[in-house]
Amino acid sequence: MKTACSFVLAALFLVAATVSRAQDALEIMTKVDDVTNHSYSSSVRQMKFSTCRYNVSGGKLSCVEKPRVVIFDSFSKTRRPPGRRDLDFKALDVIIQPVSDKNTAMLSWGYAEDDKASDFWVYLPVLSKVKRIVSVADSGESGAVFGSEVSAEDADVRKVKDYTYTLLGEDTYRDRSVWKIELTPTDSRRKRSFYGRIVAYVDKERFIVLKEDLYDRSGRHYKQFSAQDVEQIGDVWMVIRASMNNLTKRRITVWEHPDIVLNVDIDEEFLSQRSLTDFAFRERHMQTYRQYLVQGKDRALQVAAKP
Template identity: 30%
Template sequence: MKKLMLLASLLLASVVAQGDDANKRIAEITDAKAKGLAVAKEMKARNTGWGDSEAKMTMILRDKGGNETDRKVRVKSLEVEGDGDKGLSIFDEPRDVEGTAFLTYSHIEGNDDQWLYLPALKRVKRISSSNKSGPWMGSEFAYEDLSSFEVEKYDYKFLREDEIEGEKVYVVESYPTYDNSGYSKTVTWVDQAHFRVHRIEFFDEKGDALKTMDVSEFKQYLDKFWRGHKQVMTNHQTGKSTVVKWSDYEFNTGLDENDFNKSSLKRAR
């Protein structure tokens, strides 16, 4: 028991030391663009190496009047060496969307590849790059929000240090460099302890405030990787919102490239 407690203490000390080192490096950078990039790189580094995962998601759609619609989704994810992640979302409930499957190939550079299988039509629809800003399955999340975060697809500007829910955070502006984004910029709140995203503010093509996503209920997996189990996306222009609740995370389940083949979307289960 003492050995286990010592091992846990050493692991915690190592994590704290890594955070202190990263914050020290960032504090020494004076250029706003370079500092913002340094924060983004540390965010990515802290979430690299998880391999593959599966999870369940409940998505609650709320209209302006407060009426709600629930959707049950299973999500599979795969890290890809040298490129962006792959993701597969399979809708189980309600009946009108049951069997719908959404596949994303994120890329480090350029536009991502996305496909949507619609069981009622028995066909796979490719999401064009010009439609990535459209709403995903009636939610306040856009198709481009479903892609993995890739450092190379943005320019950055460090804004300030701040606090959110008692956590010290870095606040960084990001500007999409890929084509057909529905955003002129985003502002991300990243905690200094673990470099987790707590909030993202989205601005439309005119530069007006569009949406805010708040992330909470963090849990750590594999003694390294953090996942926010609740996400609330609020659309300030329409009054609608979407609440996402995550559960049943599993890592290293044996998923591979064959589980993310667009030709097998119709058979996704």
């Protein structure tokens, strides 16, 4: 009888501990969502993607070809619908270099509505044509952003409710104390995701993700995201330099955005399909919003110059 009671008590303790760890993981990832998606309402930034095939020798990764460098302007805006935690999201990215790809643009719309997939469109100036990107769960090749190893799914805004969470433990990454948390897509999310699970390394102090191991639905370690530089922009902690490493293809994209300004006024009509094809309309607005970056640099120089 005592043995049976002990077994029941041990089982109840294990269940309680599992529930507690899941709840702790959910609370941590909710705070990550607050920092990543809810701490500012709009942004203007200049981005740089550098992509190459690589080899590894002596534990060091090196490109085996000249990296393909793409520089683009990025504009985004979020809005929280009444009664919802999740955000509606709109973004427009426009290539400015190389010249051969100049004016290629990608429009992204994300939705707070449950189970509604995000929309992505790309304008190809060579064809004078708008193409819709579909992020297909069965293909890791679908939806690559500007030929990089960042997919449309990687660039999408994650919703907390689209995953279940397990706290795997604690660790150290780049001299920072982190939690290791496993993200498993819900049934509805799994239908639209290439990934079967994700292991995130979350900075304990700043609640930002410093590394992710991304596994495909067969369990293969497919990609790895690594944050390299983190800065505080105003009151917001942000990753400003990182890499996405495709471990199966041995291709890596290093991305950075050294120029960024937050919480500026962006006309929502600018973040519409009109900006994909109406060049004059798009350029007029882009010139205005680029001034925010110039003004931001001027303010930073003024602060730096103070004794």
